[in-house]
Amino acid sequence: MRVRRRTRMVVDMTTTAILSPPTPATTIRRSAACAVEATKTYGARDSIVHAIDGVSIAFEPGRFTAMMGPSGSGKSTLLHCLAGLDTLTSGSVRIGDVDLADLSDRELTLLRRDSIGFVFQSFNLIPTLNALENITLPMALARRKPDQDWLDHVIDTVGLRTRLAHRPSELSGGQQQRVAVARALASRPEIIFADEPTGNLDSSAGAEILTFLRNAVRELGQTVVMVTHDPTAAAYADRAVFLADGRIVDDLADPTAINVLDRMKNLGS
């Protein structure tokens, strides 16, 4: 990998210290991704808006985290900043050992390509490429041959074997989203970010996608961070983090639809 790695032991220690109050039970070995004092503001002076306001959080490897919160809570902004799609106003974000602030645009692109997988709510696929081409796109961009065994495994897991030659317009919404998940898994990234992956799907297709994501974590050891506002979706995760007004207000291990709904109600009031 051509990404410059700068290890800063200090940061690791700080992160541990900062993160201890809200989640005392969690022991942190090494985080797959973390944010430290992350702040993102829009506007200036009088009309300043804090999309995220000093958020510090770490995501352990091999876990499925759901980020919840009402509209405008900053959950999507946080996800975009974590994934290197957007930049912070202050604070830092790291993927593995890499501080994103240290990366040039090119290095950031390579990091996204090689270490991050994406699943978005909609428009996840390139309409001119067929399913297989979409799945292998990040590797093709890297001019890297996909690991055929792994690829077969992923394709079978998401059940797309018979659909590989189809263009996105010839697939159902659920199938399209499965292609997107397969693409995210195929390059074995360090972490997968999913932004409302079931937002445009009916409940059974949505359940399918969430099961895939959970299986990827349980069986393949993948790390997944998912933004959602659906308590049912959050129930698939190992951990639910709640945001409101740009801050983390709650953190729940092994969430269920019921207790997530409770927390949401509290946030709303």
Next chain:
Amino acid sequence: MIATLTLKQLAANKLRLLATAFAVILGVAFLAGTLILTDTITGTLNNALAEADAGTDAYVRGTSALTLGYGESGPPLDATLLDTIRRTNGVDQASIEVLGYAQILDKHSKAVGSVNTGVHGRNWVTVPELNPFTISSGRAPAGPDEIAIDKRSADLANFHVGDHTTVLSTREPRQATIVGIVRFGALDTPGASSVVLFEDATAQAVLNEPGEVDAISVTAQDGVSSDTLVERLAPVVGASNEVISGATLTTEHQDQIGKDISQFGTFLTIFALIALFVGAFIINNTFSIIVSQRTKDMALLRAVGATGRQVRAAVLAEAAITGLVASSVGVVAGIGVAKGIESLLSALGADIPLGTTVITPATVTISVAVGFVITVVSAVMPARRASKVAPIAALRDIAHDRSAVSTRRVLTGTVVTSLAVTSLLVGLGAANAKIVGAGAAALFLGVSVLGPVLARPVGAALGALIAKLRGTAGMIARQNAMRNPKRTARTASSLMIGVALVSFLTIFAASVKSSGAAAFRDDFRGNTIVDSGAVDSNGGFSPQLAADLITQPGVRTISEQRDAVVETNGSPDVLSALDTTTIGTLFDFGHITGSLGQLAADGIAVEAETGPHPVQLGDARTITFPTGPVTFTVRAIYASRPAFVGDQFVDLSAFEANLPVDIDSRIYVDAEDLTVVDRAAASYPTAKVLGTEAFIDLQNGVIDTILTLVYALLGLAVLIALLGIANTLALSIHERKRELGLLRAVGMSRAQVRSSVRWEAAIIAVFGTLLGLATGTFLGWAMVQAIADQGIDRLVIPAQPLVIVAAIAALAAVGAAVMPARRAARIDILTAVATG
């Protein structure tokens, strides 16, 4: 309401319409520039001519039998007529005019001026009212060794009063001192010609036969009108001569100039129209793309109650406003273009003195109207499509303009293309430029209708190559070029036109050059040519050169060639006279019936004809010289016409009998050695001594020069096409914002994004270039077929220049993609992935 909407749309789409506007501006600017330039030249020269002839009340000259309307000089007048005229009641002053060929040499013994822009010798008219020239410095020529020259030539050759020079004429070269430098009214010289002025007697001796003059100009006494003077002179000038008023003379001069300028204007206008034609494709494409991008908006309009007609009106109004604004800007830009063409011409040695820039209401009206109509007409189809958007489309997700190739398209394209091909072949057969032009335009339309049918397979094939070469960026470029075949084809079509015309001309010129060269090598039995570069009868070199040449040891045979403008069957023609006693040994005429050597002054040699009534020995042929019709007897019929010899010719003695001045345009020579000829021609700098191959090169060089000029003018059409490619890509990228964002999100680097856009441009360009090469090759083939009987019997398709043309077009297109590619690479990832 619709009007408000149109204005809002325009405001929102300023940038997208910019390229459309630019295409219109460029085309209109070129059209307006041509009109402004020709009007300005005409105005300047008309003023100068009116001023020059202002003092002339009546003008007496020999009546020309030619009716070509070029002010052909008639037979010369007897100089004694001057006295008769001077004695006529009402005549105040009268002066002879002697006109002919004269040319000076500069300080490096190079001829000043060119036969193609005019090289004239005249007498210095001593009556100031009758003299169009005024002394700028020095004085009038007085003795046989003195001359005055025009200021332009003096400036070009860096001559000053008191300098010595050599004067070339139809006589032997002579030495002279420049005693005066003159101007023509407000101009340095008439047009771009160079003028040498002699005193009367010398002028007659050098330019004409002693005792002969070309015209007599007259002023009237006070109180005698120009018309009265003409009436009084009419009976005294003699039956073979005519007298016209000064005003008529001015009109004649202005008409002649007008004809030349309007030919030049027509030539340039053709390129302006080609540019506008290409522009029409771009306008059509831009509006098509805008309409498809706005499908949702239009559907919403329809859903809330707008009629199809209103939607169509809104699109057309947008086109109308764009067309009007762009055309107006184009007219203003035309002033600059006029200046540009003028500098281009002056760089080519044809600098024309210009007075005040003339912008007539007609120029403005025509240019704006043409630009406006083209813009609106080009937008008609997209507007129709817009009006057919179903209201339900507002509720659907964006529908891609998939538009599979319809049978109707294949049918329409095939029919239009076939009609075009037929019209082209018919037009070429009948030598009718208008039918040929319409056929070519229709061919371009037909091919562009068929374009989408070809776009997918050709794009796929080209793209496969690039995908192999460039990996994912190449693959995405390929998919993008193929995803909307109509758009790709429309964009490629605009480039096709320029490439087709360039490749057609390349093939045609190569065929002409090759055929001419091969024929000349086959037919010419001599080994040296002395060439003046003169076309028609504008100039050349003195027959004295031929007389000198034949006395040289080592020169075996020579045959002089003279050319004259004559009329045959009422239409203008260039007739050649050759030394027919020797021409038969210098050229291969195939089988000859009769004898070339026996033509004499009243015989003619003609090429054998096929058909029911072929020409036979003893047939009569009437040819009209300025002095009147002359009947020749066919005394020789030759089976095959050698290169550079026409389908008929006469003997030199026929010209001597019927034309006032003898001037050689060319001498064909068989000599032991080229240097012998060189030595003899040394004192005639307008005579170039060339070996066979060098002569062929020179002839081909003339073709190349014209070709270069035409390429440069076609460059405008190609430039507009490139603009179209850039615009299409910019619009496509705008449309694919989310997709590009997604690609960037999953790890496509900016460099890869840029590369994919550039390769997409390359695919479109190569597709257009291939279409252009194919169309151009067909046009070249058709043209060569059509003129095969004129000795152009070889179809040459020069691979190297055509490959270069294709490469340049493709590279330029990639260059045009630089900006859109950069914009694509800068797309904000979040716009693509941010959820609604």
